Structure formats: structure tokens, C-alpha cells
Amino acid sequence: MESLAEALGGWLAKLLRLEGPVVALLARVVTIAGALLLTVIAYRALSHLIDRLLRPLEGAADYSQKAQRARTLGPLLKSAALYLLAFLALVVVLREVGIDIQAILVSAGVVGLAIGLGAQSLIKDVITGFFLLFEGLIAVGDVIEVGNTVGTVEAIGLRVTQLRTLNGALRVVPNGELTQFANYNRGWARAVVDIGIAWEEDVRRALGALEAVGRRWAEESRQALEPPQIQGIVRFGDAEVILRLQVKVLPAQRFEIENELRRRILEEFRAGGIREPKKIFHVVQERAGGTA
Numbered sequence: 001m002e003s004l005a006e007a008l009g010g011w012l013a014k015l016l017r018l019e020g021p022v023v024a025l026l027a028r029v030v031t032i033a034g035a036l037l038l039t040v041i042a043y044r045a046l047s048h049l050i051d052r053l054l055r056p057l058e059g060a061a062d063y064s065q066k067a068q069r070a071r072t073l074g075p076l077l078k079s080a081a082l083y084l085l086a087f088l089a090l091v092v093v094l095r096e097v098g099i100d101i102q103a104i105l106v107s108a109g110v111v112g113l114a115i116g117l118g119a120q121s122l123i124k125d126v127i128t129g130f131f132l133l134f135e136g137l138i139a140v141g142d143v144i145e146v147g148n149t150v151g152t153v154e155a156i157g158l159r160v161t162q163l164r165t166l167n168g169a170l171r172v173v174p175n176g177e178l179t180q181f182a183n184y185n186r187g188w189a190r191a192v193v194d195i196g197i198a199w200e201e202d203v204r205r206a207l208g209a210l211e212a213v214g215r216r217w218a219e220e221s222r223q224a225l226e227p228p229q230i231q232g233i234v235r236f237g238d239a240e241v242i243l244r245l246q247v248k249v250l251p252a253q254r255f256e257i258e259n260e261l262r263r264r265i266l267e268e269f270r271a272g273g274i275r276e277p278k279k280i281f282h283v284v285q286e287r288a289g290g291t292a
Helices: 004-016 021-054 063-096 101-117 120-134 203-221 251-271
Strands: 143-146 149-156 160-165 170-174 189-198 229-236 240-249
Touching: 021 063, 120 149, 120 160, 149 170, 189 203, 189 251, 203 229, 203 240, 203 251, 240 251
Parallel strands: none
Antiparallel strands: 143 149, 149 160, 160 170, 189 240, 229 240
């Protein structure tokens, strides 16, 4: 069975009345150019199809969740389609220039096996990334905590995940490290505010002020999923008593609500004359022969 280049060469020879090597060369050039053009067209068509399949319906009850998933899976599926089409185009090009594809594939298999034995961490990253994406454990826009790092997910690939930390730094995390993490955008979160008062202050009065702040905020903002709770005294410091207010909220609103509650509590305490703890300075004097 004749190849595409041979068939195209015969057609060009009849059309242009060319003979010999010129026909073969021209046929290969046209074949390669056609393969590259078809790759570009196919990629654009697949990208459009992926966007349409992942685009959620306007007004749907789970619109925001599906839109978030589309932002997560869309770039990954487009990249996979691009790599696949580029590989197929490369096979066509190599075949037309006379390179033995089967020999390359056999050699690539042997080399790939050798590389795979020394790239187990890479394989682990890819497998973990696959399950993270298709099980929907994280998505673009989620706020997650990995180790001691808290950040917003900006991109998820099969090998790495990109996090934008609170101070603006971009951290690239191998997916193999995402075996244990906290996702603050799933279900609900708890906004927790700890506030310190001086030892000599009336704890009952301070707790009453905390309760009043929480109640007014919940009535005005309508952001609380449950009524705010006053946990009371949670610990003691050198010169302070630590009180805690907590409330169940939507994950994406947690940090904003904590900041708002801190501001309101500070204003309430100052208006009511509830004193902040005093700072204690420890002075160490050095003496000859030892420390006093």
C-alpha cells in the first residue's frame, strides 16, 4: 500500500508535470506542512470542545462548583491534547523524512524503562496528581495547607501544584507531597478569634462583651452558618488571659470574618474600658563569673 507522500507525489507529477526527486521532495514538504496544519486545527477544535463540555449552565444550583472544576481540568486536558497531537505529528514528520519509527519506539522503550527505575518520585507525582484531579480533592481557587505552608491553588498539573502563599510568593509543590493536606474550601470552616485581656480584668465582663460582638455581627452580616460560640478561657499567658470566640462559616470567608471580628472586639473592649495585657520585659544582667 503506497504512502501518503507517494500518492501525493503522483498527483503532483500529473498536475505540474514534474519528474524525479523534485516530485518526491515536494510531496514530502506538502505532507509535513499538512500534518502540522491539521495538528493546529485539531488542537483548536479540541480546545473548543473541552471548553463547551466543561462550561457549566448559567443559573445552575452548583454553578460555582462546576466553574471551579472547569478552571482546574480545562488547562490540563488541553495540555494533554496538545502533547498527544504533537506526538502524532512528529511520527508523521519522522516517517516522511525516512526515519524508522519502530526502531525509535523500541529504543525509547528500553531507555524509558531505565529512566523509570530512577524516576520513581516523578511517577509518584503523576499518579498522585491524577487522583487529586479526578477525585476532586482540590481545585483551582482552593485555600489549602501543606506542611507549614498555606496558600491558594493557582494551577494543578499531573506533576506539580502551584500555590500562591499569603505573602504573595509562588510555591511549586510536587504532587507526591500532597498525600496529607488541609483544604479550607470544602464544606465549612471555623473562624477562630483569640483575644487577650489583662490579669486584673473582670473575665465575666469580657466574655459578655465577646458574646455581644458575636451576636451583633451574626445579625448584621448573615454570614454565620451557626450562632457564634464563646469558648471562654483557652489558656494563660505571662500577663494575659486568652479568651476565644468561634463561629462556623463558609471556607472562602474565613479569613475576612476573622479580621472583621477582631476589629469589632477591639473597638468593643476599648469602648468598655477592658484593658489589654501589659507587656513584660525580662532583664538579664551579666556579671563577672556568671549571670544574675
